[in-house]
Amino acid sequence: QHTASLVTKVFIQRDYSEGTVCRFQTKFPTELNNKIERALLEQTVKTLNLYYMEAEKVGGQSYLEGCLACATAYIVFFCMETRYEKVLKKISGYIQEQNEKIYAPRGLLLTDPIERGMRVLEISIFEDQGSSGSSPSSGMSSCSTAR
Amino acid sequence: MPASGGESLKPSAFIPVCTAVCLLVGSTSMFFVFTCPWLAVTICPAIPPCCAVLFLFVLANFTMATFMDAGILPVAGEDEDKEDEFRAPLYKNVDVKGIQVRMKWCASCHFYRPPRCSHCSVCDRCVEDFDHHCPWVNNCIGRRNYRYFFLFLLSLTVHMIVVFTFGLIYVLHHMEDLWKLHCLVTLVVISISGLFLIPVLGLTGFHLYLVSRGRTTNEQVTGKFQGGLNPFTRGCCSNMEHLICSPISPNYTSRSYKKAVIHVRPPFLRPEIDGQMPMKIRDNGIQSLAIQDKQSSAGSVELSDIKQLKHPPPLPPKPDRGLLKSQVAAMDDVGHHTKSIIPVSIPTVPQLRPVLEAISRGSSPIPPEQLLKASEQQGNNKGPDLCSNPRESPARGNHQASVPVQAPLLPSTVSSSLQLNSLTLSSRSLNLKHSSRYASNCAAGSITTSSMLANQSSSSGNGKPSFDNLISPADPQFVAQRGAPAVSYHSHLMAHGAEGAMQRPSPHSYSPVFMGVTRQSPQPRDSTSRDPSPSLPGFLQRDSSPAYHGLLTRDLQSQSIATRDVPPPGLLMRDMTSLGFQDNLRDLYPQDMTLPMSAAARYDNFSKTIMASIQERREQEERAGKFHVNARSQALYGPDVGIYDIPSRRSLPPDNIRPAGSRGPTPPAYGSREFLMSTGILGYGMRTSPLSSSSTSSLTRGPKTSSSPLQSSSSSLQSKGRSSSPAYGPPERHNQGPPTSTSTLPRLTSTTYPTPPYTSYATAKRSSLPFSSEGKESFPLGVLK
Numbered sequence: 001q002h003t004a005s006l007v008t009k010v011f012i013q014r015d016y017s018e019g020t021v022c023r024f025q026t027k028f029p030t031e032l033n034n035k036i037e038r039a040l041l042e043q044t045v046k047t048l049n050l051y052y053m054e055a056e057k058v059g060g061q062s063y064l065e066g067c068l069a070c071a072t073a074y075i076v077f078f079c080m081e082t083r084y085e086k087v088l089k090k091i092s093g094y095i096q097e098q099n100e101k102i103y104a105p106r107g108l109l110l111t112d113p114i115e116r117g118m119r120v121l122e123i124s125i126f127e128d129q130g131s132s133g134s135s136p137s138s139g140m141s142s143c144s145t146a147r
Numbered sequence: 148m149p150a151s152g153g154e155s156l157k158p159s160a161f162i163p164v165c166t167a168v169c170l171l172v173g174s175t176s177m178f179f180v181f182t183c184p185w186l187a188v189t190i191c192p193a194i195p196p197c198c199a200v201l202f203l204f205v206l207a208n209f210t211m212a213t214f215m216d217a218g219i220l221p222v223a224g225e226d227e228d229k230e231d232e233f234r235a236p237l238y239k240n241v242d243v244k245g246i247q248v249r250m251k252w253c254a255s256c257h258f259y260r261p262p263r264c265s266h267c268s269v270c271d272r273c274v275e276d277f278d279h280h281c282p283w284v285n286n287c288i289g290r291r292n293y294r295y296f297f298l299f300l301l302s303l304t305v306h307m308i309v310v311f312t313f314g315l316i317y318v319l320h321h322m323e324d325l326w327k328l329h330c331l332v333t334l335v336v337i338s339i340s341g342l343f344l345i346p347v348l349g350l351t352g353f354h355l356y357l358v359s360r361g362r363t364t365n366e367q368v369t370g371k372f373q374g375g376l377n378p379f380t381r382g383c384c385s386n387m388e389h390l391i392c393s394p395i396s397p398n399y400t401s402r403s404y405k406k407a408v409i410h411v412r413p414p415f416l417r418p419e420i421d422g423q424m425p426m427k428i429r430d431n432g433i434q435s436l437a438i439q440d441k442q443s444s445a446g447s448v449e450l451s452d453i454k455q456l457k458h459p460p461p462l463p464p465k466p467d468r469g470l471l472k473s474q475v476a477a478m479d480d481v482g483h484h485t486k487s488i489i490p491v492s493i494p495t496v497p498q499l500r501p502v503l504e505a506i507s508r509g510s511s512p513i514p515p516e517q518l519l520k521a522s523e524q525q526g527n528n529k530g531p532d533l534c535s536n537p538r539e540s541p542a543r544g545n546h547q548a549s550v551p552v553q554a555p556l557l558p559s560t561v562s563s564s565l566q567l568n569s570l571t572l573s574s575r576s577l578n579l580k581h582s583s584r585y586a587s588n589c590a591a592g593s594i595t596t597s598s599m600l601a602n603q604s605s606s607s608g609n610g611k612p613s614f615d616n617l618i619s620p621a622d623p624q625f626v627a628q629r630g631a632p633a634v635s636y637h638s639h640l641m642a643h644g645a646e647g648a649m650q651r652p653s654p655h656s657y658s659p660v661f662m663g664v665t666r667q668s669p670q671p672r673d674s675t676s677r678d679p680s681p682s683l684p685g686f687l688q689r690d691s692s693p694a695y696h697g698l699l700t701r702d703l704q705s706q707s708i709a710t711r712d713v714p715p716p717g718l719l720m721r722d723m724t725s726l727g728f729q730d731n732l733r734d735l736y737p738q739d740m741t742l743p744m745s746a747a748a749r750y751d752n753f754s755k756t757i758m759a760s761i762q763e764r765r766e767q768e769e770r771a772g773k774f775h776v777n778a779r780s781q782a783l784y785g786p787d788v789g790i791y792d793i794p795s796r797r798s799l800p801p802d803n804i805r806p807a808g809s810r811g812p813t814p815p816a817y818g819s820r821e822f823l824m825s826t827g828i829l830g831y832g833m834r835t836s837p838l839s840s841s842s843t844s845s846l847t848r849g850p851k852t853s854s855s856p857l858q859s860s861s862s863s864l865q866s867k868g869r870s871s872s873p874a875y876g877p878p879e880r881h882n883q884g885p886p887t888s889t890s891t892l893p894r895l896t897s898t899t900y901p902t903p904p905y906t907s908y909a910t911a912k913r914s915s916l917p918f919s920s921e922g923k924e925s926f927p928l929g930v931l932k
Contacts, residue, residue: 002413009226016241016248016262019379020276037418056394063392070298073207084394099409107415117220117275117399119258120227128413 004107004126012045012121022052024113024121035125036106044098044110045121048091055087088114160269163282164213170343171209171303174336175202178310181332182317190316198309205306208299209284216398217289218275220264223257244378263379265365275396279364288364291398294390297358300351307347311340358390359383 010031015023026045028038061083069076095110103110103123111122183195239250239259250259253266256273260266265277267287276290288296314337321330357367361380366372380386 004411004413004415011227014261016243019243020261020263034417035415056396058389058393062394065394066392070204073203074211074295082395084397088397096409104409104411105416107411107413109409109411114397114399114402115221116223116227119220119223119261122227126411126413126415128415 003129005129007125007127010123010125012123014119015049021056022113022118023049029123031125032108032123035108036103040102044102047094048113048121051087051091051094055084055091160282160285164285167283168209170339171205174339175306175310177332178314178336181329182314182336185317185320185329186313189320190313194313198306198313201302201306201309205299205302208295208302211295212281212288212292212299213284213286215286215292215295216400217270217277217287217293218291218396219270219272219287219289219400220256220258220261220275221399222255222272225257228257246376246378248378263363263366276363277365291396293363297354297390300347300354304344304347304351307340307344311337311344314340358386361386 008031010029012024012027012029015025017023024045026042026049028041032041065082068080092112092114095112099110107126107128109124109126111124113119113121116122179195179198183198186194235252237252239252240247241250241262242248243262248262250262252258253260253273255266255271258273260273261275263276264273266273267277267280269280270287272287274287274289276293278288278293278296280287281296284296286292314333317333318325318330318337321327321333324330325334354364357364360367360383361377362372366377381389
């Protein structure tokens with residue numbers, strides 16, 4: 001029985017080339033060269049970028065939300081979830097799914113950027129520590145994405 | 148009202164906000180009670196409801212501005228900052244819409260502040276899109292609550308105008324009963340509203356200006372985009388639209404995270420990069436012109452960058468064009484395969500670095516020593532051949548020309564070269580036939596082709612010891628493959644002479660040899676233009692042929708040989724080798740060349756930072772001398788700067804003299820002249836240069852500071868040259884004095900010292916108006932902030 005332990009963390013930084021909109025760089029970190037295919041990670045990051053773009057879109061729905069909030073003296077915020085929050089939930093589900101399907105089998109784990117203030121996309125790298133005979137302190141067979 | 152730093156609620160922080168609430172609610176209540184009934188009766192009954200709605204709007208926005216998190220960024224964990232603090236740059240440059248924006252390292256929060264983010268000294272947190280810390284709401288104004296603050300200002304202005312107007316009407320109608328209670332109360336109300344209307348109006352106008360320009364208060368006061376381009380503005384109307392209608396960004400700090408447990412258990416999957424290439428070799432078939440789109444396109448992209456041809460290669464015979472296309476496709480595979488396998492011993496090691504990285508990622512079945520041996524052998528052997536038979540057969544020339552190129556070779560190279568070896572015995576057309584046949588053979592697999600080539604070479608009997616030697620290395624396939632395209636090209640060179648000829652046709656004739664040999668199915672290429680083909684095969688031909696060709700032509704010209712006499716073979720081979728490899732490698736891995744740069748790019752130009760900081764230090768030292776002269780006269784005009792948190796101006800001139808990262812002496816005491824001069828004048832007088840100089844006083848981030856504000860403030864103040872701007876906790880103010888925030892209020896020492904600068908400024912305003920001579924903008928700002 002093998003255990004995995006956290007080796008290091010790779011941080012994918014924000015891409016500020018378009019301003020302060022939330023985008024992450026699609027540049028492939030060199031630490032993940034032998035861990036995951038480039039295309040997979042790129043696909044994940046691009047999908048996340050699309051989600052964030054959708055969340056931050058200034059359009060009809062956000063305008064209506066603003067008007068409604070003004071009209072109700074912002075009491076509606078206690079009752080209703082904003083669009084951004086809804087998209088964040090979708091993102092969280094997507095990351096969970098990606099972790100289960102793609103990253104955990106490769107010894108990686110994505111952390112939701114919202115936990116880091118949307119500054120970085122954190123990827124934890126785990127390594128096989130060998131048989132279960134090793135000390136328990138170094139072994140970690142599971143980890144949670146939330147803190 | 149968020150608690151500041153590590154301290155819990157401070158009573159003094161609530162004074163301005165309580166004052167504001169009392170004034171607002173009290174005055175309006177009195178207006179409604181004493182004035183509105185008469186207004187409803189006399190003027191219009193709709194006045195009180197409208198005023199009530201307006202007042203409700205004011206209160207709602209005020210509440211949101213007060214209680215809503217401004218966009219506080221959570222402190223980064225220790226594992227996010229892996230850089231050695233003493234060596235990591237203080238700044239990181241990032242390109243925002245073409246404009247370089249500097250991200251400063253925040254010592255308290257342990258990350259590089261995103262653009263527009265700033266550290267609030269009162270809250271002791273980095274805030275996104277930081278505007279300012281407002282004492283009247285006792286809250287930071289940032290990305291999430293700026294719209295509420297702005298709407299609060301707007302609605303408050305309107306409300307105050309309304310109250311003032313209607314109160315005035317009431318008083319004017321009751322002049323005879325001026326000393327009655329109702330009138331008195333209304334008089335008080337209109338005096339309060341009239342008095343506060345001026346600064347509120349000024350502040351509203353200021354923020355309207357800011358929104359139209361797409362700036363935050365912090366950026367305006369620090370002069371970040373003064374005279375320059377603001378990358379964050381979207382135009383006046385779009386800015387307004389984004390202000391009001393954009394979605395509210397989420398709260399980062401107080402989120403309830405769902406606990407999702409994911410099991411990470413070995414064994415772990417690993418990407419199958421190594422398996423891809425052999426698959427391609429085996430799957431490749433001459434008959435199938437199915438092109439591996441990715442690789443060929445990648446190859447073509449790389450090849451398009453290669454413009455080394457001085458003279459286009461000779462044209463191939465037309466009937467062979469179809470063959471050429473397939474061969475070109477095969478060449479793509481060759482090039483791609485070549486990409487992954489490159490001997491380390493090639494002279495152009497720096498250029499090979501990205502290639503080496505690729506090798507480390509991929510497979511390198513051929514030991515570098517063997518490859519080098521093979522290439523050397525080829526070089527030695529080819530020399531005499533080239534010398535002796537420049538014209539005898541194109542294939543021979545091709546063989547020899549290809550030899551140096553074969554060094555970074557794939558297993559099938561030997562086969563191709565062997566193929567060419569056999570071709571030397573025949574005419575060109577025969578060569579083409581052989582090459583096509585060879586390509587089909589190559590499709591069978593590298594092993595089979597190599598064996599076939601071995602047979603061919605042995606059977607050639609033409610006395611081409613070079614090719615026999617190709618077989619002898621441990622991996623003849625590897626050696627042979629690379630040679631084929633070059634060989635094919637050179638056949639044309641030799642055959643056609645100096646007329647400008649298509650480069651592609653000649654290689655095309657032999658490209659399938661390589662393509663089939665290597666790994667990919669041949670890819671059709673349109674050999675229509677006379678330029679080197681952008682695909683890898685074209686490149687492969689090019690790297691060998693143009694270089695070789697160029698060499699040839701140069702040599703030929705020097706030797707005045709129109710028929711492409713062969714220069715000294717040894718020299719030629721060496722040149723071919725170096726050039727070919729260089730070209731090959733450089734062109735094959737343009738994207739990989741950027742890999743080593745990626746890490747550097749993240750921390751922009753370190754040397755530039757150093758130079759910039761040195762220059763700024765000098766400037767600041769010079770300026771410190773000047774400021775002492777003008778300190779007294781200008782101290783009065785510094786308050787604006789002090790009012791707003793200016794995180795970027797963190798250093799005092801004396802601090803710049805200290806070495807970076809060291810713990811220097813305590814900054815000048817609060818209220819001292821040097822203190823005022825350094826900060827107030829810096830902030831007010833010169834917006835751009837002193838600020839930039841002060842903010843880059845220290846290169847590195849300095850030692851890590853603890854999370855507590857007291858420690859962080861002290862360490863940041865002393866050691867890092869203001870790497871975290873006002874990361875000073877309130878106690879620090881007592882000891883050292885915040886250099887920026889309260890530096891310009893020398894008169895407000897005793898009573899309002901611990902409070903935020905804006906509050907202290909307001910207190911000063913009430914007691915006396917020392918700064919009334921200043922412009923309106925600064926004045927209301929000081930009052931209301």
